Amino acid sequence: MKTKQENIFSSKTLSYFLQLAETMSYTQAAQILGITQSALTQQIKKLERTVGAPLFYSVGKKLHLSDAGYTMLDATHQIYETLNQAADEIQQSTSATQGDISIGILASIEDQVFIQFAVQYYLKNPEVKLIFHMLTRKEIWERLENNTIDLAIMYLPDDSIKNWKPYESRKILTEDLLFVHHEPQWSKKKRIRLRDTLEKKWVTYPPKYYLNSLIRESYKNALLDKPVSVAHFATPSQLFDFANITKTATALPISYVVAHRNEVQQKFWTALFEPEISFDLAFVFRRDKDQIPRIENIMNAFEKYLSEKDYISRLTEISQKG
Structure with a gap:
């Protein structure tokens, strides 16, 4: 009983x-x-x-x-x-070169650098199984809290989390958001004022997605209305395709634009926002998770990987290879 x-x-x-x-x-x-x-x-x-x-x-x-x-x-x-x-x-006493590593990636992130790294890491550590999940921000935090993923790759800062005490982060790079448009009169502009972008109809990420919230907050801080969105999509590729066909404007992380430079340059013009809209791409994990040997090993390996050639340079290389 x-x-x-x-x-x-x-x-x-x-x-x-x-x-x-x-x-x-x-x-x-x-x-x-x-x-x-x-x-x-x-x-x-x-x-x-x-x-x-x-x-x-x-x-x-x-x-x-x-x-x-x-x-x-x-x-x-x-x-x-x-x-x-x-x-x-218990896992802190396990092997650095054996076992599973579960990684949650925010679905709106350009993931090619991480896939390229995963290939190289596997070739050197064939007994470590990498498990990647493409997740929403809400799913990432739920799985971190439940300890069902070891690492998250996501955008920060994230004001939706009030208690950061159980977590740590390591910055990968600072990203800028680019305004992506079809307007010939703006083709030579390196920067576009937030106010001017309101003249156009947009396609954006869904309302509760991190980058949508970041955009709305930036316009609010500038005492401006938020952009008028005619549709919402979850990934940069979906935004790109819709904007290309409908000739609407959108906003994409610079990492996506670099990784798809040839295609973007053929169909769009891009410019930084004025003022800039920026954010960090980072690893997030439960406190002391990096003390587990295989987690420590993969994070050190990724740091070494970027020290040999930085993140944007690797994206540029991937883009040039097609």
Whole structure:
């Protein structure tokens, strides 16, 4: 017979509680978990009976955490943090040249340099299996928190994360965002004022994507309306293709433009924004994750890889090879 503690701390029950606490919607949480809403409700009620207090309450149709719910949420995060730290400590005694390394890459990032590096790394370390996942920003943070990816490659700073204490980052490079357009009168401009770009219709990243948020914040800081977007796409290639066919404007990281220089120059003109819109491309990982030998090894190998030829130079080389 299970004890009260076993009922409280079953992995399934806690994962159900965490998902509901994140979405604040029984319907949405049940869909994400792949269970019925009644099954989720039953598990939450079971947890509430075990702790002896309601964890959620409703005001109209809106769900809220109770004081007991906040206490349970904090305790649950601490439990998972302890387990993740234990797993990392155990792995610190493992081999540097064997095992799996799971890497989450933000889907809107130009990934050719990382794929080229992965090929070279495999040839030197054939017993290390690299597993790449193309993810949204939300998926990256969820998987970092759950310790299901070892490293993330993403854009920073990220104001959506309020507690950076469990994480560390290493900058790869600082990127600029380029205005990509079809206007002959601007063809020789190296920089274009934010105000002037509002004359054109845009195609942009989806509203909750990092670069979309960065663009909107830049225009807001300049006391300007945000650009009018006629469509949203998740990847630079999709934005490029749509903008090319529809003759709309867009904004792309300089890394994408460099990697596809020939194609871009044939179909568009580009210019820096004035003022500049810039951000960092960086590795993000759980604190002390780089103490695991195979993680330390791959990060040192990537640093050496860029010291031999920098990131933009490698993209230029890839572009020239076609």
